[in-house]
Structures are given as structure tokens and as C-alpha cells.
Amino acid sequence: MNMWQKGNPYLYVLPAVFFMIIFFFGGILQGVLQSLGVSIFHDDAQFTFKAYQELAQSIDFWQSLSLTFKIAFLSTLLSALLGMIIAFILFIISLKAYNTNRFPFLYRIFQYPLVIPHLAAGYLFLLLLMQSGWLSRISFQLGWIEEIYQFPILVNDTFGWGIILTYTWKEAPFITLMVYPVLLRVHKSWYEVARLYGSNMIKFLKNVAFPLVLPAWLSSIFIVFAFTFSAFEIPYLLGVTYPQLLPVYSFELFMHGGWEERSQSLALNIILAFITGILGIISYLLSKRWLSSERRGWE
Amino acid sequence: MGIRLKNVGWKFLMILFLILFSFPIIPLIITSFSAGWRWPEILPDQFSLRAWNYVFSPYAGTWEAIGNSIFIAITVTFVNILLCLPAANVIARMNFKGKILIEGILYAPLIIPPFITVMGIHLTFIYLGFTESLIGVMIAHIAPTLPYMLRALIISYQTIGLQWEEQASMLGAGKFNRLRFILLPHILPGIVAGSSLTILVSLSQYLITFLIGGGHVVTLPIILFPFISGGDIGIGSAYMIIFSGLALLSLWTMNTLLKRYYKARITFIG
Numbered sequence: 001m002n003m004w005q006k007g008n009p010y011l012y013v014l015p016a017v018f019f020m021i022i023f024f025f026g027g028i029l030q031g032v033l034q035s036l037g038v039s040i041f042h043d044d045a046q047f048t049f050k051a052y053q054e055l056a057q058s059i060d061f062w063q064s065l066s067l068t069f070k071i072a073f074l075s076t077l078l079s080a081l082l083g084m085i086i087a088f089i090l091f092i093i094s095l096k097a098y099n100t101n102r103f104p105f106l107y108r109i110f111q112y113p114l115v116i117p118h119l120a121a122g123y124l125f126l127l128l129l130m131q132s133g134w135l136s137r138i139s140f141q142l143g144w145i146e147e148i149y150q151f152p153i154l155v156n157d158t159f160g161w162g163i164i165l166t167y168t169w170k171e172a173p174f175i176t177l178m179v180y181p182v183l184l185r186v187h188k189s190w191y192e193v194a195r196l197y198g199s200n201m202i203k204f205l206k207n208v209a210f211p212l213v214l215p216a217w218l219s220s221i222f223i224v225f226a227f228t229f230s231a232f233e234i235p236y237l238l239g240v241t242y243p244q245l246l247p248v249y250s251f252e253l254f255m256h257g258g259w260e261e262r263s264q265s266l267a268l269n270i271i272l273a274f275i276t277g278i279l280g281i282i283s284y285l286l287s288k289r290w291l292s293s294e295r296r297g298w299e
Numbered sequence: 300m301g302i303r304l305k306n307v308g309w310k311f312l313m314i315l316f317l318i319l320f321s322f323p324i325i326p327l328i329i330t331s332f333s334a335g336w337r338w339p340e341i342l343p344d345q346f347s348l349r350a351w352n353y354v355f356s357p358y359a360g361t362w363e364a365i366g367n368s369i370f371i372a373i374t375v376t377f378v379n380i381l382l383c384l385p386a387a388n389v390i391a392r393m394n395f396k397g398k399i400l401i402e403g404i405l406y407a408p409l410i411i412p413p414f415i416t417v418m419g420i421h422l423t424f425i426y427l428g429f430t431e432s433l434i435g436v437m438i439a440h441i442a443p444t445l446p447y448m449l450r451a452l453i454i455s456y457q458t459i460g461l462q463w464e465e466q467a468s469m470l471g472a473g474k475f476n477r478l479r480f481i482l483l484p485h486i487l488p489g490i491v492a493g494s495s496l497t498i499l500v501s502l503s504q505y506l507i508t509f510l511i512g513g514g515h516v517v518t519l520p521i522i523l524f525p526f527i528s529g530g531d532i533g534i535g536s537a538y539m540i541i542f543s544g545l546a547l548l549s550l551w552t553m554n555t556l557l558k559r560y561y562k563a564r565i566t567f568i569g
Binding site: 009010011012013015016017019020021023024025026027028029030031032034039041086089090092093096106109110112113115116117118119120122123124125126127128132133134136137138140141148169173223226227230231232233237247250251254265266269270272273276277279280283284 | 309310312313316317320322323324325326327329330338339340341381382383385386388389390393395401403404405407408409410411412413414415416417418419420422423426438441442445449499502503505506520523524527528532535536539542543546547550
């Protein structure tokens with residue numbers, strides 16, 4: 001009934017979908033074609049898997065891939081743990097508080113790293129962690145180091161500590177943002193009932209609160225991993241010239257190479273799009289499971 | 300009493316975390332006001348406005364860059380509203396075949412980084428004359444921002460069932476009145492939230508602006524980049540404060556507008 005009254009839903013979504021298919025997926029498709037050597041702008045272009053073969057044979061690519069994976073993994077792990085801990089502390093405070101009106105203020109303050117642009121976050125950590133940076137100065141004043149070179153190299157370092165710490169600072173609040181609202185649906189009375197039956201806070205968190213937030217937590221972990229795996233700005237600012245992270249490697253190939261390097265850059269992009277796409281689908285499936293189990297739990 | 304004391308401990312821990320998270324901001328602010336800050340000094344012995352004077356001097360081009368950034372962000376916001384209003388309307392309130400696929404298409408830029416698509420489309424943009432132009436940069440900014448606008452509008456549309464409009468229509472309200480008194484009050488908060496998120500995300504774009512604009516479309520991140528990658532750290536810090544400030548300002552504006560809107564509604568009803 002409503003369907004006929006409102007008209008065809010496909011007409012309503014058409015402008016947005018049309019735009020996305022032309023300018024977003026169209027771009028990806030053209031990337032695929034160019035990575036295979038096909039281009040409408042080059043008459044002599046030939047279909048070939050050369051770009052992919054060359055990537056597979058290049059040591060630079062494999063080093064870059066393993067470094068990217070390592071940094072994304074460590075950043076995700078740290079921010080997932082820290083974000084979850086913060087969400088649980090906020091939750092415990094709210095459970096024990098007599099007046100629950102004031103604590104959202106704490107939660108709101110915690111969101112500001114989310115608003116700071118990535119380029120700015122990278123720069124903050126550059127000023128904080130570089131050898132002449134603020135931490136190094138504080139270490140000197142505390143007597144931990146005597147010379148500037150004794151401070152460990154934490155930015156533009158081969159391990160990637162600067163990148164990992166920046167991502168942790170930036171993404172932990174995101175995890176909190178995804179997890180905390182789910183925790184808030186656990187009523188205070190549930191905790192009181194649990195206590196009445198002899199449970200304590202740790203048991204309550206482990207058996208009631210944690211299973212409830214698990215799907216939302218996992219779902220946001222996949223999003224963070226996809227992001228830290230494919231974002232450009234922070235590694236561009238805080239990384240080293242070799243080995244580079246995949247997005248930076250792709251950018252350098254794209255900007256400073258000829259037609260052949262450009263094909264390799266686009267081939268690399270397609271691999272990135274494929275990996276992040278899969279991670280996105282996993283995250284969606286997890287959040288869907290959360291929604292359905294939520295309905296089972298609350299209704 | 301015992302419980303209260305324990306809670307003080309948790310709050311203390313929370314404040315410790317807050318300090319830890321605010322810590323990185325401090326050197327940024329000091330650096331922007333410092334004059335010749337030598338290494339072991341925790342605070343510089345001399346402060347100066349040198350960096351700020353440079354940033355706001357006429358030859359730095361900061362105002363033009365801020366103007367460009369805001370102009371691009373606002374145009375992108377308007378296009379996003381036009382594209383998303385009809386889409387959010389049906390996605391929020393109707394079930395139809397292929398809805399999940401359509402949502403997947405529209406939300407994809409949240410997970411697949413937009414620079415991938417921009418690099419792929421680059422040659423076509425050169426061919427069409429969209430590179431090194433405002434219009435090309437605006438088109439490139441739409442995909443990464445559209446999902447935020449769509450999400451905000453869908454949440455708003457979900458609060459109003461189709462029955463509301465049917466009811467109004469049965470009571471004799473015309474199309475305009477239905478829009479004015481039923482739909483608009485419900486989706487206005489969504490438009491405000493979606494717009495501020497769009498502006499926030501558009502302001503922060505560096506790579507895709509650089510790829511399409513080629514350095515000719517000068518936005519704030521483009522103008523500040525040379526200073527933060529091996530340039531003058533004082534000026535770099537001053538620029539970063541302005542850059543983050545703009546982002547915070549767009550969010551603060553949204554909060555204020557929404558608060559004022561809901562307050563006005565409550566007084567109206569009361």
C-alpha cells in the first residue's frame with residue numbers, strides 16, 4: 001500500500017547510487033582496467049597481468065606489505081584494548097554513581113581525538129616524540145637521559161612506533177564510541193540483581209556486560225584495521241623512506257613514475273580495495289549478528 | 300560509603316587517562332608561540348608571535364586557503380543534501396529488493412579509501428578538464444562525505460513513520476504543509492548533523508585534494524603541508540591549531556544549533 005503511495009523507491013535512491021557508481025566505483029573500475037594495461041587514452045595499450053607479476057616479484061612490495069600488516073595489527077590491538085578499557089571504566093563509574101547525569105561529560109571530552117584531522121594528529125605526535133621533542137626534554141629534566149641522541153628514535157623510525165602510537169591515540173576513542181552506547185543499555189538494576197545473588201563486579205562484567213558488547217567490539221575492530229591498513233596521511237608524515245607503508249608506496253609510484261609504475265600503483269590500489277572491502281563485509285556481518293541477538297535479548 | 304570511595308578511585312583513573320590523551324596538545328601550543336626553543340628546556344625562555352604574524356600576513360595566503368576550504372565544504376554539503384534526502388527517505392522507511400546492496404554501494408567509501416578511486420579516475424579527469432579545478436576537487440570530496448550525510452538523514456527519517464504523512468494528508472494537508480509541519484521538523488536535526496560531519500570530513504582531506512587539485516586548488520591542508528614536513532615547526536604548529544580549530548568549530552556549531560533547535564521546540568510545545 002505504502003509502496004504505491006510513495007512511488008518507486010528505486011527512483012528515490014537513483015541520484016545517490018548513480019553518483020557513486022560513476023565517480024566511486026567507476027574510479028575503481030578504471031583503476032582495475034589501467035592496472036591490466038587497458039586504457040582508452042592509450043592506443044598501444046595491451047591487456048596484461050604484468051603489473052601484478054612485477055609486484056609479486058618485487059621485494060619492496062612484500063616488505064611494504066608485511067610492515068603495513070604489522071603496523072595495522074599493533075595499532076588495532078592497542079586501540080581495541082585501550083578503547084575497551086576506557087568504555088568499561090566509564091561504565092563502572094556510571095554503575096556506582098548515585099547521580100548518573102554528570103558522567104557523559106567525561107565521555108564527551110574523550111571524543112575530541114576523533115575530531116582532530118589525521119594530518120594534525122600525526123603532527124602532534126611528531127612534536128611530542130621526536131628526538132628534540134617534548135618527551136625527550138622531559139626525560140632530560142627527570143635525569144633519564146643526558147644527551148639528545150640518547151632519546152630513542154620514535155618517529156620516522158623503521159619499526160613504526162610513531163605511526164602506531166598516533167593511531168592508538170586516534171582510534172581508541174572510536175572503539176569507545178562504538179562500545180560504550182551498547183554498555184549503557186545494561187541497566188543498573190541488572191547489576192543490583194546480580195549483587196543480590198552474590199555476584200561481584202568482575203563476574204558481572206565478565207558474564208553479562210562483556211558478551212553483550214563483544215559483537216560491537218569485534219565489528220569496530222575490523223573497521224579500525226581496514227582504516228589503519230589503508231590510510232595515507234599519518235604514515236606519509238611519520239614513516240621512513242624505506243620500507244614504506246602500502247598507501248605511501250602506491251602514492252610514490254603514482255606520482256614519480258612513468259606509465260608502467262602507474263599500472264603497478266593502481267594494481268596495488270586494487271589489492272588494497274579488495275582487502276578493505278572484505279574487512280568491511282566481515283564488520284557488517286558481525287554488526288548484523290549483534291543487531292539480531294540484541295533483539296532476541298531485549299524483546 | 301565504601302562504594303563511594305571505590306568510585307573515586309575509578310574517577311581518578313579516568314582523569315589520568317584524560318590527561319594522557321590531552322598531553323600531545325601541549326607541545327603544539329607551546330611551539331606555535333616559541334622563539335628559539337632550545338633542546339633541554341621544557342618551556343621556551345622567550346615567547347613570540349612570529350609564527351602567528353606570518354600565518355596571518357597577506358603574503359601567506361592563509362585567508363584564501365581557509366576561504367577555499369570552506370567554499371568547497373559548503374558546496375559539497377549542498378550536493379550531499381540533494382543526493383541523500385530522497386535516498387535516506389526510502390532507505391529508512393521502506394523495505395525493497397536489493398536494499399542491502401544499495402546501502403553497501405552508498406556506504407562503501409567509509410571502508411575503501413577514496414584515494415584509490417581518485418587515482419583510477421585521474422586520467423579521465425584530465426581528459427574532462429576537471430584536474431587543477433575547484434569543480435574536480437568538489438566532485439572528489441563528495442564520495443568520502445556522502446555516507447555521513449546519508450547516515451545522519453536515515454536516523455532522522457527513522458523517527459517518523461509514513462503514517463504521519465498519511466494522517467496529515469487525510470486531515471487535508473497539502474504537499475507543502477506536510478513538508479513544512481511534519482517532515483521538516485523531524486529531519487532538520489539530521490540535516491544539521493550530516494552537514495557538520497560533511498564539512499568536518501571535507502576540511503580534513505589532504506591527499507585527494509592534492510591528487511586532483513595538483514597544488515593549484517589551495518585549501519588549508521595543502522598550504523600547511525610544506526611547513527609540517529620538514530619546514531618551520533613554529534608556523535606548522537600555528538597552522539595546525541587553525542586547522543584543528545576549524546574542525547572543532549564545525550562540530551561546536553552543530554551542537555549549538557541542535558541544542559537551540561530542541562530548546563525552541565520544547566518551549567513551543569510547553
